[in-house]
Amino acid sequence: MTTQAIxxxxxxxxxxxxxxxADARRPRSRQRQLGASDTICSRRAAYILHNAERTHSADMRAAILGTYIHQGLLEDVRREYGWLIERTVTDDVLRGHIDVVQLDEATSARLPKRHRPAQPADVMTVEDVKTKSGRIWDRVVRYGPTAAEMRQVLLYADLLRTTGFADVPGQRYLHRLGPIDVQRIRFRFVCRDTGEEHLQEFDFDPWLASEARWWVERVREASSPEELPRDHDGPGLSVICDNCPFREACWPVVPPGVPAQTILIRDDADRAQALADYVRGHELYREGKRLKEKARAMLADSPEGRYGDNELGWSGGNPKQEVDVPAMVEKFEDADLVVPMLPDTQAMVDVLRRAGMTVPMRTAAGQKTPRTIKISPARPNA
Ligand code: SF4
Known part of the structure; x- marks a missing residue:
């Protein structure tokens, strides 16, 4: 008898x-020169400069979705408004791609007509478009760019001011403009979940740009990445470290169940410092909790609305639902199920759920769901 393979x-x-x-083939993923966007952590930037082996493949799904949205939006503003998008800037040290450069009238007049924007800007502006998840959107609106995001855009603007657009195919007509006198930097945040757009602008500050350059110099001068500080708190505590391609090189492997941060304690002085940090953290937490509790109590009967920089909202406070036991007994009888002699509410709920039947609920007399306060940054024109 022959057997047939299944x-x-x-x-x-x-x-x-x-x-x-596809993402691994993008020029940005293959680039080994330090990109302005790699300046998120000094040690990570040094790993890149030292050509260190990437030890960890991060989950890139959210970043890839961000790239798709980013590309779609930029391509549309290029087509509709004639904005200059995705332009390369480089010097001996850095390389980057500026999302948008808004040319002023005088500079755009120096370009061939077909390359001029539909509406010139009042001053030369470097713009960075960042997509953000709804989870952190309130924080983005309230506090704006992180220090690393600010550093990235300052470096882009400084490259434009010192060397102009890079001399690469597709933008030679821009390179011929020479150094560009950038006056303003702008962040254009877009919420990935709602599409909300939020702008933040700053005058270009040469002092801050020098500071960003100094940061890069410090990384370049290090003879090994380990000489530089870890700028983030490590696996499990920092999403940046969780997704860092050099995670294993930076944080030596520890036995399962042991936090990676244990390697930071080398002696009793480190222990004393960690304990002092813990006590200080607890004090800050206690004081923060006290402030919040008092403010929450004070606001308990305030109507929703905009007050100063914040928006007050409320959720909950609705009549509380409870299982309607008599209706459930009736349902059991209709379905020929055995009603326990002593009704066991949870067991009956489980039986109905397992059978795919709805659990009858009724409003609990005089009981309400907890009323929850919602505070978000006040939006313009709210
Ligand atoms: S693991 Fe964290 S601290 Fe270490 S290099 Fe990467 S981002 Fe920096």
């Missing part, structure tokens, strides 16, 4: 395999 059913491929493969 072919296992073919598993559908993940759409993300294609997205990750």
């Amino acid at each position: 072919t296992p059913p073919r598993q559908p491929v993940s759409i993300w395999d294609a997205a990750h493969a």
Whole structure:
């Protein structure tokens, strides 16, 4: 008797395999020169400059979605408004791609007509478009760019001011303009979940740009990445470290269940410092909790609305629902189920749920769900 091989059913491929493969081929992913966007952590920047092996493949799905949105929006503003997008700037040290350069009238007049924007800016502006998740949107609106994001855009603007657009195919007509007198930097944040757009602008500050340059110099001067500080708190505590391609090189492997941060304690002086930090953290927490509790109590009967820089909202406070036991007994009887002699509410709820039937609920007399305060930054024109 011959046995016939059974072919296992073919598993559908993940759409993300294609997205990750395409992302790995993007010039930005293959670039080994320090990019302005790599300045998120000094040690990480040094790993890149020292050509260190990447030890960790991060989950890139959120970043890839951000790239898709980013590309779509930039391409549309190029087509509709004639904005200059994705332009390369470089010098001996750095290389970057500026999302948008808004040319002023005098500079755009120096370009061939077909390359001029539909509406010139009042001053030369470097713009960075950042997509952000709804989870951190309030923080973005309230506090604006992080120090690393600010550093990145300052470096872009400084490259434009010192060397102008890079001399590369596709932008030679821009390179011929020479150094560009950038006056303003702008962040254009876009919420990935709602599409909300939030702008923040700053005058170009040469002193801050020198500070950003100094940061890069310090990284370049280090003879090994380990000479530089870890700018983030490590795996499990910092999402930047969780997704860092040099995570294993930076944080030596520890036994399972042991936090990576234990390697930071070398002697009793480190222990004393960690304990002092813990006590200070607890004090800050206690004081923060006290402030919040008092403010929450004071606001308990305030109507929703905009007050100063913040928006007050409320949720909850609705009539509380409870299981309607008599209706449930009736339901059991209709379905020929055995009603326990002593009604066991939770067991009956479980039986109905397992059978795919709805659990009858009724409003609990005089009880309400907890009323929850919602405070968000006040939006313009709210
Ligand atoms: S793991 Fe964290 S601290 Fe270490 S290099 Fe990467 S981002 Fe910096």
